[in-house]
Amino acid sequence: MLDLAAPLFLLLLPLPFLARRLLPPHAAQEGALYLPEAFAAAARPTSAFARSERWEGALRAILWLALVLALAGPERLKAVPDLSASGREIVLTLDMSGSMLIEDFDIDGVQSTRLEAVKRVARSFVEERQGDRIGLVLFANRAYVAAPLTFDLAAVGRAIEEASIGITGRSTAIADGLGLALKRVTEGAAASRVIVLLSDGQDNAHQIDARQVAALAARHGVRIHTIALGPDDLETRPAARDAVDTATLRAIAEASRGRSYRVRGMEDLRAMAADLDRLEPNPAERPPVLVPEPLWRWPALVALGAALALGLSRAGLALRQRRTGRAA
Numbered sequence: 001m002l003d004l005a006a007p008l009f010l011l012l013l014p015l016p017f018l019a020r021r022l023l024p025p026h027a028a029q030e031g032a033l034y035l036p037e038a039f040a041a042a043a044r045p046t047s048a049f050a051r052s053e054r055w056e057g058a059l060r061a062i063l064w065l066a067l068v069l070a071l072a073g074p075e076r077l078k079a080v081p082d083l084s085a086s087g088r089e090i091v092l093t094l095d096m097s098g099s100m101l102i103e104d105f106d107i108d109g110v111q112s113t114r115l116e117a118v119k120r121v122a123r124s125f126v127e128e129r130q131g132d133r134i135g136l137v138l139f140a141n142r143a144y145v146a147a148p149l150t151f152d153l154a155a156v157g158r159a160i161e162e163a164s165i166g167i168t169g170r171s172t173a174i175a176d177g178l179g180l181a182l183k184r185v186t187e188g189a190a191a192s193r194v195i196v197l198l199s200d201g202q203d204n205a206h207q208i209d210a211r212q213v214a215a216l217a218a219r220h221g222v223r224i225h226t227i228a229l230g231p232d233d234l235e236t237r238p239a240a241r242d243a244v245d246t247a248t249l250r251a252i253a254e255a256s257r258g259r260s261y262r263v264r265g266m267e268d269l270r271a272m273a274a275d276l277d278r279l280e281p282n283p284a285e286r287p288p289v290l291v292p293e294p295l296w297r298w299p300a301l302v303a304l305g306a307a308l309a310l311g312l313s314r315a316g317l318a319l320r321q322r323r324t325g326r327a328a
Contacts, residue, residue: 001076001077001290002074002075002076002077002295003074003075003076003077003292004072004073004074004075005072005073005074005075005292005294006071006072006073007072008072009068009071009072009073010068010069010072012068012071013064013065013068016060016064055313056310056313056314059306059309059310059313060306060310062302062303062306063303063306063307063310066299066300066302066303066306067299067300067303069296069299070296070297070299070300070303071296072296073294073296074294074295074296074298074299075292075293075294075295075296076292076293076295077290077291077292077293078290078291078292078293079290079291087190087191087192088131088132088133088190088191088192088193088194088280089132089133089134089135089149089185089188089190089192089193089194090129090132090133090134090135090194090195090196090280091134091135091136091137091149091181091184091185091194091195091196092122092125092126092134092135092136092137092156092160092196092198093137093138093139093143093177093178093180093181093195093196093197093198094118094122094136094137094138094139094160094163094198095139095140095172095174095177095198095199095200095201095229096115096138096139096140096163096164096165096166096167096168097140097165097169097170097171097172097199097200097201098140098165098166098170099114099172099200099201099230099242100113100114100115100118100165100200101113101114101115101165102114102200102230102242104230104231105117105265105266105269106265106266107120107266114200114229114230115163115165117266117269118198118229118269119160119161119163121269121270121272121273122160123157123160123161124273125273125276125277126153126156126157126160127153127157128277129153130153131151132151133149133150133151133188133190134147134149134150134153134156135147135148135149135150135156135181135184135185136156136159136160136163137177137180137181137184138163138167138168138177139168139172139173139174139176139177139180140165140166140167140168140169140170140171140172140173141168141169141170141171141173142168142169142173142176143168143173143176143177143179143180143181144167144168144180145180145184146159146160146162146163147159148184149184149185149188171204172199172201172202172203172204173203173204174197174199174203174210174248174249175203175208175209175210175212175213177197178195178197178210178213178214178217178224178252179208179213181195181197182195182213182216182217182220182222185222186220186222192280193220193221193222193223194222194223194224194225194258194280195217195222195223195224195225195256195258196224196225196227196276197224197225197226197227197249197252198226198227198229199226199227199228199229199244199245199249200228200229200230200242200244201230201242201243201244201245202234202243202244202245202248203245203248210248210252211248211251211252211255213252214251214252214253214255214256215255215256217255217256218255218256218257222256223256223257223258224252224253224255224256224258225253225258225259225260225261225276225279226249226250226252226253226258226259226260226261227249227261227263227272228244228245228246228249228250228260228261228262228263229244229263229269230242230243230244230263230264231264232244233245233246233262234246234247235247246260246262259275259276259279261275
C-alpha cells in the first residue's frame with residue numbers, strides 16, 4: 001500500500017506552467033551587430049539545436065516532477081507484527097523438587113520425566129509472549145530467581161532449559177516460591193501482573209501458609225494461575241507418596257481470582273498452555289501494525305539523474321557551438 005506523507009507538496013506541480021503563463025515575457029533586445037549572410041547562416045539554430053531544446057525541456061519536466069514527488073514523501077505501508085510492550089508481567093514459578101524426575105509423561109512416544117515435559121511446554125509458552133515481561137522463579141527447599149522480569153524471552157528460555165533438580169534441595173516450599181514471585185512482580189508498575197505456579201507435590205518446607213501469600217497477591221491485584229501436576233492427588237489417593245496437593249493449589253488460585261488446572265499428562269499440559277493464552281491474551285496474536293517505509297530517495301535519485309543529464313546536454317551543446325564557430 002502506497003501513501004504520501006505530505007501530499008500538499010503536489011500543489012507545486014503546476015508552478016512552472018503558471019509562471020510561464022502569468023509572468024511577463026522577457027523583453028528581447030535589438031541586435032546591434034550586423035553580420036554577413038555567411039556568418040548569420042552559421043549562427044542560426046540548426047535541427048540539432050532544436051532537438052537539444054526538446055530534450056532539455058523533457059529533462060526539466062522530469063526534474064521538477066521528481067523533486068515535487070520527493071518532497072511529497074512517498075511511502076509504502078508495511079504490515080509488521082505488533083511487538084510493542086503489552087503492559088503485562090508474568091512470573092513462571094516452577095517446582096524443582098525431587099519428584100519432578102519421575103518418568104510418567106509420554107513425549108512423542110518416549111517416556112520422559114515431568115521436568116522434561118514442563119520444560120518443553122514452558123519454553124513454547126515463553127517464546128510466544130513477545131511484548132510481555134517474563135520472569136522465572138524456581139523453588140525446592142528454597143526459592144531463587146532464575147531469570148528476572150525481562151523482555152529478553154530467549155534468556156528466559158535458556159534459564160528454563162538449564163533448570164535442574166537439586167540446586168536448592170528436593171523438598172517443596174510452595175509458599176517460599178510463591179512469595180518470591182510475588183515480591184518480584186509487585187516491584188514494578190505493570191497494568192497486568194500474573195504468576196503461573198506449577199507444583200507436583202505438597203508444601204512440606206514452608207515457613208508461612210501459601211494461602212496467606214495468595215491473599216496478599218489479591219490485595220495487590222496479582223492473579224495466580226496454579227497447575228497441579230502428576231497422576232495422583234491427595235483428594236483421591238491421600239496415601240500416595242508423590243500425590244499433589246490439588247486443594248491447596250486450587251485455594252491459591254481462587255483467592256487471587258486466577259485459574260486452577262489439573263494436569264495428568266502431556267495433552268493436559270498443552271491444553272493448559274492454550275487456555276492460559278486465552279486468559280492472558282498473547283501479544284503475538286494482536287493485529288499487525290502498519291509501519292511506513294520512506295520511498296522519497298527514489299524520486300530524488302531520478303531528479304539527480306535528470307539534473308546531471310541536463311548539465312551534460314548543455315555542456316555538449318556549448319561545445320558543438322564553439323566547434324561550429326571555429327569552422328565558420
